[in-house]
Every structure is written in C-alpha cells, then in structure tokens.
Amino acid sequence: MPVKPLTRDEIARRVGRDIPDGAYVNLGIGLPTLVANYVPSDREVVYHSENGILGMGPAPKPGEEDPDLINAGKQPVTLVPGAAIFHHTDAFAMIRGGHIDLALLGAMQVAANGDLANWATGDETFPPAVGGAMDLGAGAASVWVLMDHTAKDGTPKILERCTYPLTAAGVVDRIYTNLAVIEVTVDGLLVREMAPGLEFDELQGRTGAKLRLANDWRTVTV
Amino acid sequence: MLDKRVASLADSVAGIRDGATVLIGGFGNAGIPVELIDALIEQGAKGLTIVANNAGAGRTDIAKLMATGRVRKIVCSYPRSAGSVVFEELYAAGKIELELVPQGTLSERMRAAGAGIGGFFTPTAAGTKLGEGKETRMIDGRLHVFEAPLRGDVALIKAETADRWGNLTFHLSARNFAPTMAMAADLTVVQARRVVELGRIDPEQVVTPGIFVDRVVEVANPQAAGQA
Numbered sequence: 001m002p003v004k005p006l007t008r009d010e011i012a013r014r015v016g017r018d019i020p021d022g023a024y025v026n027l028g029i030g031l032p033t034l035v036a037n038y039v040p041s042d043r044e045v046v047y048h049s050e051n052g053i054l055g056m057g058p059a060p061k062p063g064e065e066d067p068d069l070i071n072a073g074k075q076p077v078t079l080v081p082g083a084a085i086f087h088h089t090d091a092f093a094m095i096r097g098g099h100i101d102l103a104l105l106g107a108m109q110v111a112a113n114g115d116l117a118n119w120a121t122g123d124e125t126f127p128p129a130v131g132g133a134m135d136l137g138a139g140a141a142s143v144w145v146l147m148d149h150t151a152k153d154g155t156p157k158i159l160e161r162c163t164y165p166l167t168a169a170g171v172v173d174r175i176y177t178n179l180a181v182i183e184v185t186v187d188g189l190l191v192r193e194m195a196p197g198l199e200f201d202e203l204q205g206r207t208g209a210k211l212r213l214a215n216d217w218r219t220v221t222v
Numbered sequence: 223m224l225d226k227r228v229a230s231l232a233d234s235v236a237g238i239r240d241g242a243t244v245l246i247g248g249f250g251n252a253g254i255p256v257e258l259i260d261a262l263i264e265q266g267a268k269g270l271t272i273v274a275n276n277a278g279a280g281r282t283d284i285a286k287l288m289a290t291g292r293v294r295k296i297v298c299s300y301p302r303s304a305g306s307v308v309f310e311e312l313y314a315a316g317k318i319e320l321e322l323v324p325q326g327t328l329s330e331r332m333r334a335a336g337a338g339i340g341g342f343f344t345p346t347a348a349g350t351k352l353g354e355g356k357e358t359r360m361i362d363g364r365l366h367v368f369e370a371p372l373r374g375d376v377a378l379i380k381a382e383t384a385d386r387w388g389n390l391t392f393h394l395s396a397r398n399f400a401p402t403m404a405m406a407a408d409l410t411v412v413q414a415r416r417v418v419e420l421g422r423i424d425p426e427q428v429v430t431p432g433i434f435v436d437r438v439v440e441v442a443n444p445q446a447a448g449q450a
Binding site: 049050051052053066067068069070074085086087088089091092095096120126127128129130131132133134135138139165166167168169 | 249250251252253275299300301302303304309310313320322323324325326327329330332333344345346347348349350351352365392393394395396397398399400401402429446
C-alpha cells in the first residue's frame with residue numbers, strides 16, 4: 001500500500017478533532033489558522049489573537065473588512081458574539097500567565113525534549129523577527145506543533161536537538177505532521193498515529209530523533 | 223483649567239528633542255498614528271530611537287520617518303513584515319540599529335516603566351538567543367530572565383474618542399499597544415478621530431484615563447498606514 005501523507009487541510013482536520021470544548025486557543029500564522037475551519041461544530045472554542053482579541057471569528061465577506069480589526073497575521077477578521085477587545089499587555093498576560101489553554105504553532109524544528117525552533121534559521125543576511133512566538137512558546141498551557149514532517153529537501157525537522165536558534169525550551173506537547181501524530185513525553189517521542197500505508201521504519205528514517213511506537217498506535221483518519 | 227487639547231499637529235509634536243525615544247502605537251497597519259508621524263517628520267527631530275511592534279510598511283508613516291535618516295535605532299518585535307522595504311534597505315546598509323524584543327516582553331517592559339516597576343523576571347526568551355547575557359533566576363523551578371523597564375520620552379498614539387482631560391477610547395484592534403505606551407512616556411501625544419465634550423465619554427467606557435495623556439489633537443479623517 002503506497003504511503004498517503006496528509007494534506008495541509010487533513011492535518012488541520014485531524015488537529016481540529018482534538019481541540020477540547022470550551023478551550024481558549026491561540027492559532028499561529030499559516031497552517032494552524034486552518035484548524036478553525038475543522039473544529040467540530042458542537043464545540044465552543046474561543047480564539048485569541050495577541051493583538052488584543054478574544055472571540056475571533058472567520059474572515060469577513062469581501063467589502064466588509066475593517067482595517068482596525070485584524071489578526072496576528074495582519075489579515076482582516078470578524079468578532080463572534082461574546083468577543084472582547086483589550087490591549088497588548090493584557091493579551092500577553094493571558095499568554096504568559098497560562099490562561100491560554102492551547103497554542104497551535106508552526107515550526108522549523110522540534111526536538112525530542114520538546115524544544116521549539118520557529119523564529120530564526122541563524123541566517124544573518126536577513127533581519128531577525130520574533131513577534132509573539134517566544135511568549136506563546138513559554139506561556140501557553142499546552143503547545144501543539146503543526147508542520148510538514150521534513151523540510152522540502154527531505155531533511156528531518158524533528159531532531160534530538162534543534163540546530164536553529166530556540167524559540168522556547170522544552171515546551172512542545174504534541175507534534176502533528178503530514179506523516180504522524182507524535183506525543184512528546186518525558187521518555188522521548190511516542191508515535192500515536194501514522195499516515196495510511198506508512199511503516200514505522202520508514203517514519204523513523206525520515207526523523208532525526210529516536211521514536212517509539214505506542215502499543216495502541218493507529219492509522220490517522222481524517 | 224485642565225485642557226490638553228492643542229490647536230494643530232505642529233503644536234502636538236513641539237519640543238521633541240534630538241535623540242528622543244519615541245513610542246509609536248500600532249500593530250500592522252491598525253492604530254498607526256499617521257498624522258502624528260508626519261508632524262514629527264515635519265518637526266525635524268533626529269537621532270531618534272523608535273519603539274514600535276513593526277518597522278513600518280510601504281513608504282508612508284514609520285517607513286517614511288526611517289527613510290528621512292532620522293531614526294538611529296528601532297526597538298521592535300517583528301521588523302520584517304510584508305512591505306517592510308525601507309527598514310530592510312537601511313538594515314542591509316548598516317544604517318539602522320535593531321533591538322529585537324519578544325512582543326509580550328516589549329509590551330510588559332513599557333508597562334513596567336509606566337507603573338514604576340524596576341523590571342521583571344519572565345520565562346519568555348529564557349534559554350534562547352534573545353535571553354543571552356541577561357540576568358537569570360529560577361522561579362518555581364523554571365528559568366526566568368530579567369527584563370528592564372522601557373521608557374519613552376514621547377509616545378505617539380491614535381485613539382477613537384478623546385476629551386479635553388485626555389480620557390480615551392479606541393476602535394477594535396487598533397487599541398493594541400496604545401494604552402501601555404500612554405503610561406510609559408514622559409510626553410504622550412494623542413491623535414483622536416473625535417474630541418468630545420468633557421463628560422460625553424461614559425466613565426465606565428474610558429480605556430485610557432486622561433492622567434496618562436498630555437496632548438490631544440483631533441484628526442477627523444486619518445489616513446491609512448502602510449501605503450506604497
């Protein structure tokens with residue numbers, strides 16, 4: 001059976017199923033933003049944006065954008081009934097103070113000890129930019145990473161130790177990739193689910209850190 | 223009589239000195255006080271340190287100020303954004319200094335300055351490149367780094383409604399850094415879309431109390447930030 005890696009939307013759909021009812025969630029830029037489209041409709045989830053919004057809704061209809069109502073990626077958004085507006089310092093008190101239940105983030109690299117690297121490659125020719133990534137990494141009660149399992153050239157992004165500069169040390173709880181769902185445990189990386197058709201040895205071969213396969217592992221369904 | 227209204231944009235930025243640290247509100251293009259920045263460009267102060275979340279976009283407002291060559295340094299969380307061409311050119315040419323600060327730390331450092339706190343320990347950036355060289359402490363089993371207060375000589379912010387005492391309300395996510403910056407500067411200058419009679423803002427709705435504000439100027443139809 002040929003391996004069927006998950007598409008971006010399938011990763012988002014798989015993560016959406018794990019978002020608990022009643023959670024306060026911060027969605028990072030890019031792939032994590034898609035997850036809002038796939039949270040089961042019987043769950044009430046409150047989306048936080050670090051520029052001062054709780055209760056962020058979907059993108060507005062064309063022509064109804066308000067330049068003063070944007071998300072952390074500077075895209076126009078809407079508010080849901082029950083939304084709140086506040087200033088930056090409070091927005092980061094929510095993050096750093098552990099009030100945000102879950103941050104979904106993209107990553108360049110994740111290490112077996114939960115280290116997260118998603119802000120810089122160490123390439124000095126570009127000016128660095130960090131935004132709220134370090135605050136989210138250090139502050140959110142749980143951090144789940146969504147990313148491709150490897151870089152475009154096949155280089156592993158899951159490593160024993162990150163080679164890129166860290167965003168936060170030891171903070172990642174779960175990794176959802178196009179190939180697997182992996183839990184970061186005190187004993188290292190535990191594979192909970194694998195993409196259809198994927199053998200464990202092949203997954204290990206595309207990973208730069210030692211994996212263990214959970215006894216009750218399953219094929220990812222989306 | 224307490225009246226913080228000034229007659230013109232020129233009056234609102236009068237007296238800003240060379241070498242000043244200027245806090246500028248805004249996140250992306252939301253909440254950027256375009257007219258106050260234009261007035262500062264006109265006013266002519268140079269050797270400035272700018273504190274803002276982003277390093278400008280397009281060729282207007284913050285980017286325009288930097289393009290005049292009067293910004294020595296920018297303190298910023300996310301300088302590299304869509305359209306941040308002026309900053310990138312200056313940075314590549316070694317003509318501007320960058321102090322990169324995590325966004326929540328940037329905001330909290332200004333809050334500390336405004337609240338009379340001599341700094342704070344935070345887990346943000348602990349064990350990372352941006353935490354290097356900083357004093358550290360283990361608190362509840364977790365590594366924290368010390369962050370110093372960040373004070374401005376001046377803050378330039380944009381509000382929705384103001385009264386002559388300087389009480390302010392804001393519009394949606396254009397609020398962002400403005401309430402914190404208003405606290406953190408010696409001279410806080412506000413451009414408000416509407417200046418209303420004292421008492422017209424419901425006390426329960428005041429977001430920034432006037433004690434944090436020094437000058438108010440009405441700009442009824444503000445321009446959009448980040449234009450080409």
